[in-house]
Amino acid sequence: MNANPLVILFYLAALIAIVASIKVVTRNNTVHALLYLVISLVAVAVCFYLMGAPFAAGLEVIVYAGAILVLFVFAIMLFGLRQDETRLAPKNTGFSVWLGPCVLALCLLAELVYVLQHDGIQAQLSATVVDSKQVGILLYGPYLLAVEIASFLLLAGLIAGFHFAKPREQGGDL
Amino acid sequence: MPDNVIKLIQITIMLALLIPIAAMLVWVERRLIGIWQDRLGPNRVGPFGVLQSFADLLKILGKEDWVPPFADKLVFVLAPVIGAVCVLMSFAVLPFSPDILIADLNIGLLFFLAMASLAVYSVVLAGWASNSKYALLGGMRAAAQTVSYEVFMGLSLMGVVLLAGSFNLTEIVLAQQHGWFIQSQFVGFVVFFIAGIAESHRLPFDLPEAETELTAGFHTEYSGLKFALFFLGEYLGVTLISCMSVVLFFGGWLMPEPLDNWLPPFMWFVLKVSFFVVFFILLRTALPRPRFDQLLGFGWKVMLPLALLNLLVTALLSLLEVL
Numbered sequence: 244m245n246a247n248p249l250v251i252l253f254y255l256a257a258l259i260a261i262v263a264s265i266k267v268v269t270r271n272n273t274v275h276a277l278l279y280l281v282i283s284l285v286a287v288a289v290c291f292y293l294m295g296a297p298f299a300a301g302l303e304v305i306v307y308a309g310a311i312l313v314l315f316v317f318a319i320m321l322f323g324l325r326q327d328e329t330r331l332a333p334k335n336t337g338f339s340v341w342l343g344p345c346v347l348a349l350c351l352l353a354e355l356v357y358v359l360q361h362d363g364i365q366a367q368l369s370a371t372v373v374d375s376k377q378v379g380i381l382l383y384g385p386y387l388l389a390v391e392i393a394s395f396l397l398l399a400g401l402i403a404g405f406h407f408a409k410p411r412e413q414g415g416d417l
Numbered sequence: 418m419p420d421n422v423i424k425l426i427q428i429t430i431m432l433a434l435l436i437p438i439a440a441m442l443v444w445v446e447r448r449l450i451g452i453w454q455d456r457l458g459p460n461r462v463g464p465f466g467v468l469q470s471f472a473d474l475l476k477i478l479g480k481e482d483w484v485p486p487f488a489d490k491l492v493f494v495l496a497p498v499i500g501a502v503c504v505l506m507s508f509a510v511l512p513f514s515p516d517i518l519i520a521d522l523n524i525g526l527l528f529f530l531a532m533a534s535l536a537v538y539s540v541v542l543a544g545w546a547s548n549s550k551y552a553l554l555g556g557m558r559a560a561a562q563t564v565s566y567e568v569f570m571g572l573s574l575m576g577v578v579l580l581a582g583s584f585n586l587t588e589i590v591l592a593q594q595h596g597w598f599i600q601s602q603f604v605g606f607v608v609f610f611i612a613g614i615a616e617s618h619r620l621p622f623d624l625p626e627a628e629t630e631l632t633a634g635f636h637t638e639y640s641g642l643k644f645a646l647f648f649l650g651e652y653l654g655v656t657l658i659s660c661m662s663v664v665l666f667f668g669g670w671l672m673p674e675p676l677d678n679w680l681p682p683f684m685w686f687v688l689k690v691s692f693f694v695v696f697f698i699l700l701r702t703a704l705p706r707p708r709f710d711q712l713l714g715f716g717w718k719v720m721l722p723l724a725l726l727n728l729l730v731t732a733l734l735s736l737l738e739v740l
Binding site: 272274275278281285297298300301302304305308309310313314316317319320321372374375376 | 489491492522523524527528530531533534535537538541542544545553556557560561563564567571582584
């Protein structure tokens with residue numbers, strides 16, 4: 244491997260993302276697990292940036308790490324989860340529970356190894372930088388349908404939230 | 418690599434300047450509030466009391482670095498550090514003058530928004546890790562308030578991005594050579610500034626630490642150096658929002674024709690920023706604190722529609738080539 248600093252940075256960030264993701268599922272303390280998830284997302288954002296997608300990297304931090312996970316932490320604080328909550332987990336943790344995820348993860352790993360062998364991360368890292376203007380043109384050009392479907396989904400969520408939050412005398416659930 | 422060495426020296430100088438500035442702001446604020454409330458304020462330590470912050474620092478350093486036994490140790494220590502670091506990181510993308518700039522990032526504005534949204538963790542985690550009711554309530558208020566106000570903080574800046582055609586802060590400043598963006602983006606500026614006050618949880622939006630109802634809110638259990646870090650983060654936040662207002666809406670280091678030769682660009686930048694810092698302090702003296710539901714209602718029902726309308730009108734006008 245050549246000593247391109249970008250490549251070293253990329254592998255470092257990827258390693259941090261992997262270790263943090265493993266910690267997410269092995270922690271018993273929910274807030275600690277969420278903190279590792281934040282670290283993992285920021286590391287993935289660094290990977291995006293190094294691969295020439297600064298806009299995606301920025302949005303990854305703003306939307307995922309900065310907004311969605313804050314809501315997760317908010318919910319955990321609201322429910323007062325503090326101690327080890329593993330006693331609430333289902334008791335059956337035999338091999339059959341692990342089988343499905345393991346097969347799926349192996350398929351993904353094989354795919355990843357195949358892609359890395361054929362394209363190579365070096366080629367990706369030296370590729371052109373996609374700036375925000377290009378992202379915008381693509382989103383509102385060829386991918387307009389996807390954007391519209393996503394906005395429909397968000398609107399449905401908004402209406403549902405509005406309905407749930409209404410007081411009971413007005414026909415809501417609270 | 419001499420380039421990297423120069424950058425490192427620049428970063429060191431910036432840190433060495435920013436942290437004392439934040440400390441001095443505490444004194445400036447107390448003196449100014451004193452003047453506006455018709456009393457003296459701290460005037461005993463040194464001439465006009467300028468050494469007050471230094472005395473406070475000595476006192477804080479002399480305090481025991483204490484972690485409550487019922488707190489979550491790691492998160493409790495980490496929380497104030499996250500806040501200070503996130504705010505300091507944002508200064509890296511700020512163009513202070515044509516030459517003084519650490520990182521000329523092409524997504525500079527997004528970087529600022531990302532750091533602002535990560536800084537929430539400081540307050541939220543402090544509230545959670547303290548394991549005390551007041552702190553928890555403060556942390557929950559902070560989470561709800563910051564997530565809400567972040568939404569239109571980003572939206573209010575999109576008008577500027579649209580006019581400048583870039584997320585790069587240097588390019589945004591240079592796009593204001595023929596007129597500052599405040600002329601066409603006045604609504605955007607008002608929304609941004611109000612959201613900025615909420616983001617740095619300063620009065621009148623300091624509900625996470627409302628001392629009349631929550632003791633001290635999220636930092637109830639903090640003392641000594643860790644408390645000082647929260648304070649540092651807050652005053653750096655005030656400076657940061659003032660700097661961003663100047664860069665985005667008031668032409669950064671630029672000045673109109675006859676004035677621009679009177680002072681170097683960096684001095685103009687400092688003067689403009691000082692004006693906004695003083696305005697921040699004036700707001701604190703002048704305005705009462707709203708109720709929490711009023712705060713959130715105001716955000717979603719007034720500020721969000723305003724920000725959206727501003728973006729819509731700006732887009733329309735620039736499509737019709739009026740702007």
